[in-house]
Amino acid sequence: MQPKMIPALALALCGIWVAGCATRPSDSETERAVAEMIKASFKTRGQATVARLNQDDAQALCSKHAGELPKDVSDGIEKAQQATIRYPSSGKLTGDWREGERIAQSGVGKQFTDAPTRPAGGSCYNCHQLSKQELSFGTIGPSLYQFGKQRGASEAIQKYTYGKIYNSQASTACSNMPRFGHNGVLTEEQITHLVALLLDHDSPVNK
Amino acid sequence: MRIDRVLAGVLAATLPCLSPAQQDTQKEIERYRQMLQESNPAELYEARGEELWKTRRGPRNASLERCDLGLGPGVVKGAYVRLPRYFADTGRVQDLESRLATCMVTLQGFTPEEARRKPFSGTGAPMITTDPFSGVGQRSVMTDLVAWIASESRGMTIAPSVSHPKERLAYQAGERLFYYRAGPYDFGCVTCHGEEGKRIRLQNLPKMTNAKDAQRAFGTWPGYRVSEGELRSMQWRMWECVRQMRFPELEFASDASIALITYLAKQAEGGTFDAPAIKR
């Protein structure tokens, strides 16, 4: 019979079977099973194609090293992701914070129940606090309240902020935050509105 | 009531980690949950499920009373908390819903497609009325059965079987899937369920690799979702998560869904099963 309370360490080292590690499925057996499941258990629906389950380099590495990311791997990811960042050719990195608030509130985008033509939102409040008035905010990411007030709105800060939203893994490998620009979720213009929401002196985020 | 104690436990467990303002929000969330506890519409599904188990249906005009859910033909009490498990007759690891589909085929003569049709009841949120499984005002036999069978394990200890080689494989595959990051949002289950004390908007997120969180989470599905006016099962919960992860559609009772449920059930091992529960 299996014991009810399993020490975390044993869990990490050996899986959880009292019978011994030797009877555990091998890594390659597990990998094969997972590959088969991914093929057979999912189907394309609406805009969500099965091709989405093909991982890019960052996704594959982050899945493989979940829980403990070696420094050389995280450095490599950050370098590669940094290279993907595209800034607006106009040079204008800050848009309209009112539009930014609308984008931050919207959780629509890329689901098979979403119309493909409808612009995606940033789902920002799902994970972050932003304005003081909005009480329905998540805590998966840090609070962004007073983001601009704390940092100012210099060109360097605008670039940093834009880059964070475009590809969060350029600064934090395997970040939980979607790579909104790089993955084509938000447009250039939408990101500038979010930059304004975060940095503009008049934005509710900085009041 | 047991649920009150569980909620009190949630409150006690999360309060120390929160700032005063966050504690107020937490208190209000819990107070709202308490108000919903009074009477759970899941009872209506349970009553129908109990009838459906005994009702003769399908081409063979047979009931499900000989269905083996792992504890022997017809044994329902305590079956839910011992699932998922390996079944020799199908050679597969199966959860409750895939096992019910099997019995609908072998005992009642339905085709596999018919057995899997309409696993989810009602309309859900208006945005998923295109779902082939749901329809306006339509019931789901599967959901009713799940409600009753789950209620027959209420109060028991969660104890899925992970000793057979195929069960171990399902567990390990489920673990890999849990950490699998993909799609345009780079999400994996771990993105939302990998850290303690987090929430999405105002919805608390269990850390599914933390035993206490997993026990509470796994122990309260199936659950009646007040906001949808429907009872929702573990298969539905997986399907809905995967949709929100921006992945393609997870097939009902598929191997991946069973692997994930196996992994989660094992994380919840030792917890007290308290379903069907009532949820926001």
Place this chain on the structure above:
Amino acid sequence: MADPMRIRANMTGDKVEVKVLMAHEMETGLRRDAGGNAIPAHFIRNVSVTYGGKTVLSAQWGTSVSRNPFLHFRFNGGKPGEKVMITWLDNKGEKRTDEAVIAGGG
């Protein structure tokens, strides 16, 4: 024939406390399906509760009451062992009546 109500009735002090769960869609008529068509309104209009032939509660409901409504109330003058009868009538003319025996001491 609609699903039966789940009724609990017991004494709380000298009052009868009743908790009843009704199975009903309570569709407002404002929701739309995938094709854009309005889902027809289907909701309970009237609820009446009788004890010993007398009406102890009468309610007029509308579309603001949610699906599978739960009603919780107390009334005077009831005794354990006696029956309380509940009837609902909806906008399509469908109705359902169920009764429960009042349990003692609660």
